Amino acid sequence: MIILKKPLIKYVFIFFALCSLVACKKDEVQVAPPEPKDIILPWAGEDKEDVSEFRVKLNADSLNEGEKGEWSISKGLVEEKVFFTDKAKHNTIFHGMPGETYELVWAVTKNSKPVKSTVKVTFKPLKVVIENSGGWKTKLFLGATMYDKGRWTVEGNYARIEITSSSHYVVPWTEANGIMFQAYARTNYKFTWTSWYGSKSATATYEIKTGDYLEAEALHDLQLDEESNDVTADNNHHITKIRTGRYAWVFKDTLKYPAVQALTHLKTLHLGDTYGDFPAVIGDKYLELEDLYINHWGMETLPDNIGNLVKLKKMRFLNSSNQERLTKLPESFSKLRSLEYLEMVDVGLETLPESFSKLTNLKHIDLSFNIVQKFPKDIGNLTKLEFIRAASVEAIPPSVSKLVSLKYWFMSTNAEHSVLPEDIGNLQALEMMDLSGSAYNELPASFCNLKNLQTLTVGGLTELPEKFGNLKNLNTLTISGSFKTVPASFGDLSSLKHLRVGGALESLPESFGKLKNLTWLYCEYSKSFKQFPESFGQLSSLIELYCSNNKIESLPDGFFNLPKIQIIDFSFNKFTMPLTKFSKLANTLGKLNLWGNGYSIAEGNELRKVLPYTQVVIERY
DSSP, X not given: OOOOOHHHHHHHHHHHHHHXXXXXXXXXXXXXXXXXXXXXOOOOOOOEEEESSSEEEOOOOOOXXXXXXXXXXXXXXXXXXXXXXXXXXXXXXXXXXTTOEEEEEEEEEETTEEEEEEEEEEEOOOOOOEEEOOOSSSEEEEEEOOSSEEEEEEESOEEEEEEOSGGGGTSOGGGOSEEEEEEOTTOEEEEEEEEEETTXXXXXXXXXXXXXXXXXXXXXXXXXXXXXXXXXXXXTOOEEEEEESTTGGGGGOTTTOGGGGGOTTOSEEEEEEEESSOOHHHHHHOTTOOEEEEEEESOOOOOGGGGGOTTOOEEEEEEOOSSSOOOBOOGGGGGOTTOOEEEEESSOOOBOOGGGGXXXXXXXXXXXXXXXXXXXXXXXXXXXXXXXXXXXXXXXXGGGGGOTTOOEEEEEEOOTTBOOOTTGGGOTTOOEEEOTTSOBOOOOGGGGGOTTOOEEEEEEESOOOTTXXXXXXXXXXXXXXXXXXXXXGGGGOTTOOEEEEEESOOBOOXXXXXXXXXXXXXXXXXXXXXXOOGXXXXXXXXXXXXXXXXXXOOOOGGGGGOSSOOEEEOOSSOOOSOSGGGGGGTTTOOEEEOTTSOOOHHHHHHHHHHOTTSEEEOOOO
């Protein structure tokens, strides 16, 4: 055992105390070293409040060399639509949810030690609105705010809805944010639109009470513009005339297109290429109508309300269907007392009501390509009638002789042994008469009193009245029948220019040469015509002569005095005469057809020598 002296013990104690103090100070430096003065904390940027869009650009401090950064979310709703465009960029774009507040952390790392900073971002709540850009009374053009998707609900009965936004290519109208809504007049509606953004949604409502239908709304449905050539408006901008074909069907469906009811000022309506029933809206609403034209397919009836068009003056109606036919007119048709012009071509009409004769203002009737059973017995009451074209199964009623204003008659009948009224001569205004297709054996004596008659077509005659030549103004005549000649008075038809005669005709009277204005004569296919009168050469205006398929053997010498003749057709006759006489016509004759008369090639060549400037058709091949 070592025993130290007291002074030595004192120094040993001091030594150990100093060592302990030094050891304690060394431990304190290692546990909590002083913080370097040059280290600066990163900044995540300013807080963002009331961000209206669902994305925002962040503005944290940019990174220094050797540093890395990363964004993260410490608070706020996170779903598929919430993300950073690039979470490693200090100024990335953050996508959030509406109505949410987010705490975003920007962590910067250098030498594996992250330093963090936080920024707060608040987005405004989701909001949708509905706007009506139409400015009309019953046609609404609604546009609503669209996010990811949306849906409409509508309270109130409506006509139709059409999509106006581009989304209509992939969604039904209930999910399209842009729609055209056709409402009914004076009706309350409530529209609700809900749109979603992720799991968030917002709703808007739009309520309205509609007014009356507008003419502009009707034009929109018809794809027409007030400035187009198919539309006419008056000084008050009321539509008075419409012409349409492609969208004419709109008039038939007032449940889906109710705005067409607004066209109450229409005076003229031309509809083409329509199909099915007659548009009822015409008789219900267009009471000012004066001119109606319809080119229709498949109409079988006219509605009773057609009689409401009491101002209608002109009606033209064509039916192009071979299946559905308009076989009769309703009794209400007789209420069209202002009607002056009626055209119903090829509609299949079979029956005219007796009340038809009450349309006393009628001036023009065209029922072409229809065969009615009979004409009204009192048709003579139409005393203003100037033009008629129609055909009937039964005989023409005697009252037609009362049509004192009639100028153009195209009336035929299928009845056998038909007769014209004895007083037919009362029709002093008559200028044109066509009785083709009728079985008239004779014309009454008074027929020759039709002083103003200029054109006549009649067939089936057994003879002509002796005073037929009294028709001094007749310039075009087509006649046929079993008669073998015409009366001597025929030569008094001093105005006659065009004559077509056929049937059993064998010869013409000597007076025929008095027809100084005759320029065109056709008497082919009678197969019995044999000779011309000597006076034939006195027809000083005759230019064209067609007499093929007859029994002509020779021509009188006077024939070759025709001063203006240019075309002669004597093909398929019985000619035996020498052909050299035709040389007298060499100065005017442009074409001569003698084909089928038995002449040889040599005879044809001789004829061409005397007619060097004439086209000659003569010999067999």
